[in-house]
Amino acid sequence: MNAQMSVALWRGAALLLCCACLCAAVEEECVLGIVGNPVLLPCLYPDLSSFLNFSIEWRRNDEAVLRSLWKEDGDVETWSLNHVSISTDVLSTGDLSLTLPSAHPKLDRSKYSLFLFAGENQTEPLCTVSLRIAASFSPPEVMKVPSEENSTTYLCHSSGGYPQPLVHWIINDSQEPPNGSVETQALIDSHLYNLTSHLTLNFSSPATVSCTIENQSMNETLTSKYGETPKVRRASEGMWIFSTVLCVVVALMVIAGLCYQINLDKISKRRKKEFEKPHRGRRQRYKQAAEVMMEESKETDV
Ligand SMILES: *[C@@H]1O[C@H](CO)[C@@H](O)[C@H](O)[C@H]1NC(C)=O
Numbered sequence: 496m497n498a499q500m501s502v503a504l505w506r507g508a509a510l511l512l513c514c515a516c517l518c519a520a521v522e523e524e525c526v527l528g529i530v531g532n533p534v535l536l537p538c539l540y541p542d543l544s545s546f547l548n549f550s551i552e553w554r555r556n557d558e559a560v561l562r563s564l565w566k567e568d569g570d571v572e573t574w575s576l577n578h579v580s581i582s583t584d585v586l587s588t589g590d591l592s593l594t595l596p597s598a599h600p601k602l603d604r605s606k607y608s609l610f611l612f613a614g615e616n617q618t619e620p621l622c623t624v625s626l627r628i629a630a631s632f633s634p635p636e637v638m639k640v641p642s643e644e645n646s647t648t649y650l651c652h653s654s655g656g657y658p659q660p661l662v663h664w665i666i667n668d669s670q671e672p673p674n675g676s677v678e679t680q681a682l683i684d685s686h687l688y689n690l691t692s693h694l695t696l697n698f699s700s701p702a703t704v705s706c707t708i709e710n711q712s713m714n715e716t717l718t719s720k721y722g723e724t725p726k727v728r729r730a731s732e733g734m735w736i737f738s739t740v741l742c743v744v745v746a747l748m749v750i751a752g753l754c755y756q757i758n759l760d761k762i763s764k765r766r767k768k769e770f771e772k773p774h775r776g777r778r779q780r781y782k783q784a785a786e787v788m789m790e791e792s793k794e795t796d797v
Pocket residue numbers: 547548567614
């Protein structure tokens with residue numbers, strides 16, 4: 496059992512398709528499927544080669560979703576529902592794990608069981624796996640909304656997650672909101688949750704309010720704050736300006752370097768010509784021009 500579990504865990508980690516999660520019943524294996532991603536429901540039975548002909552059946556809540564029959568002549572017959580599949584080399588690996596092509600919230604809390612039929616009738620499943628489904632919420636957006644006089648209302652919105660999360664508001668980084676000040680609504684949009692929470696305060700606006708969306712199935716908490724201290728914002732703006740200026744300076748230096756190089760090339764070309772056709776006056780002029788150019792490029796270099 497231990498070896499089976501460790502192999503299953505290793506496969507899960509390697510494929511990043513499933514993760515262990517907490518189940519109500521400890522003896523059951525539990526797999527977390529992320530909405531839209533494939534899920535692997537692990538099941539290993541290493542001694543299949545001892546059977547001459549056998550069949551298996553994966554059931555979801557007692558409804559068959561996949562049947563495979565291995566005949567004496569080596570042929571395999573498989574039937575499945577909704578494109579679920581098992582490995583093609585079951586006989587050599589003993590790996591009977593079921594792959595669901597895409598996790599869907601509809602499958603949340605399904606119980607999958609594998610039955611092996613070889614000769615005698617089988618009444619107990621070989622493997623039982625509980626499936627939990629989860630999806631990440633979008634980072635919450637917090638904003639101030641118009642409200643009645645003498646009160647301040649904030650709205651927190653997050654969408655596209657599963658299952659229904661917990662919502663926490665914190666005022667000034669430390670205070671819990673007063674009783675009755677929070678109203679939260681969860682709408683279901685194509686099986687996923689859209690969450691909208693309102694915080695209404697009777698006292699004057701606090702410095703900050705933060706809204707946290709906690710998705711316990713994903714072990715994920717997302718927090719957004721309204722009313723960051725302006726210092727932090729200025730510091731980040733400063734960094735932005737600094738990096739922009741740095742980019743511009745570097746670009747100018749590169750351009751100056753290129754101009755300098757082009758000038759040098761021109762000068763050496765002209766010098767070649769001068770040597771071919773020596774002329775005192777021109778040479779003098781050229782020398783002066785070259786000196787001026789050198790001085791100019793020195794200036795741009797600085
Ligand atoms: C194999 O299966 C067939 C029918 O499914 C059965 O008639 C036969 O006896 C089985 N053979 C063995 C060796 O179990």
